[in-house]
Amino acid sequence: xxxxxxxxxxLVQPGGSLRLSCAASGFTLSTYWIHWVRQAPxxxxxxxxxxxxxxTNTRYADSVKGRFTISRDNAKNTVYLQxxxxxxxxxAVYYCxxxxxxxxxxxxxxxxxLVTVSS
Amino acid sequence: DxxxxxxxxxxxxxxxxxxxxxxxxxxxITNSLNWYQQKPGKAPxxxxxxxxNLESGVPSRFSGSGSGTDFTLTLSSLQAEDLATYYCxxxxxxxxxxxxxxx
Numbered sequence: 731x732x733x734x735x736x737x738x739x740x741l742v743q744p745g746g747s748l749r750l751s752c753a754a755s756g757f758t759l760s761t762y763w764i765h766w767v768r769q770a771p772x773x774x775x776x777x778x779x780x781x782x783x784x785x786t787n788t789r790y791a792d793s794v795k796g797r798f799t800i801s802r803d804n805a806k807n808t809v810y811l812q813x814x815x816x817x818x819x820x821x822a823v824y825y826c827x828x829x830x831x832x833x834x835x836x837x838x839x840x841x842x843x844l845v846t847v848s849s
Numbered sequence: 850d851x852x853x854x855x856x857x858x859x860x861x862x863x864x865x866x867x868x869x870x871x872x873x874x875x876x877x878i879t880n881s882l883n884w885y886q887q888k889p890g891k892a893p894x895x896x897x898x899x900x901x902n903l904e905s906g907v908p909s910r911f912s913g914s915g916s917g918t919d920f921t922l923t924l925s926s927l928q929a930e931d932l933a934t935y936y937c938x939x940x941x942x943x944x945x946x947x948x949x950x951x952x
Contacts, residue, residue, distance in 0.1 A: 774934075775885075775893065777941040791941070825892055833940070835883040835898035842892055
């Protein structure tokens with residue numbers, strides 16, 4: 731079964747760090763771009779970041795630029811989102827999703843990982 | 850940056866009704882527009898891609914149309930299981946969502 735699974739979510743204090751993982755099963759991650767999309771409680775979907783197939787090109791939403799870093803280890807079939815200097819407003823469910831490149835749809839999504847930033 | 854505006858933000862309809870949700874881009878995006886369904890407590894699911902193409906496994910009562918700046922998602926005969934929030938998306942931008950409720 732084709733699947734993406736996020737892990738690494740949890741409760742962290744403002745200013746803290748967390749690393750999310752997105753593991754693929756049933757397909758080879760190295761043939762897809764991977765995106766992170768988040769959803770604050772009761773709110774809509776917001777794109778966060780994406781990484782190309784070989785990891786050489788990354789992009790970030792302005793709200794997380796300089797604080798979050800996306801990376802991938804194709805040998806481990808996993809993409810990561812390192813989140814530093816976390817703020818209360820980063821509290822959200824974080825989804826990873828795959829597409830086949832520029833202007834293609836997000837065709838497969840993980841179930842999401844909850845990140846709560848609170849003192 | 851291109852902005853995506855959906856309307857309405859919510860709507861209530863009865864089983865069997867025809868339902869239409871619109872999405873407008875702030876500038877032409879040709880047909881680069883996707884629609885997602887998100888049921889309560891679940892991850893989003895792709896339903897329509899490239900404006901009018903039905904994703905595999907999605908019921909045929911879903912359809913999409915439009916090009917340029919104006920797009921439409923239509924449910925030809927609403928079913929109870931269609932209760933969800935629907936989002937349009939272009940590139941890195943999602944619409945604000947349309948919450949569909951069943952009367």
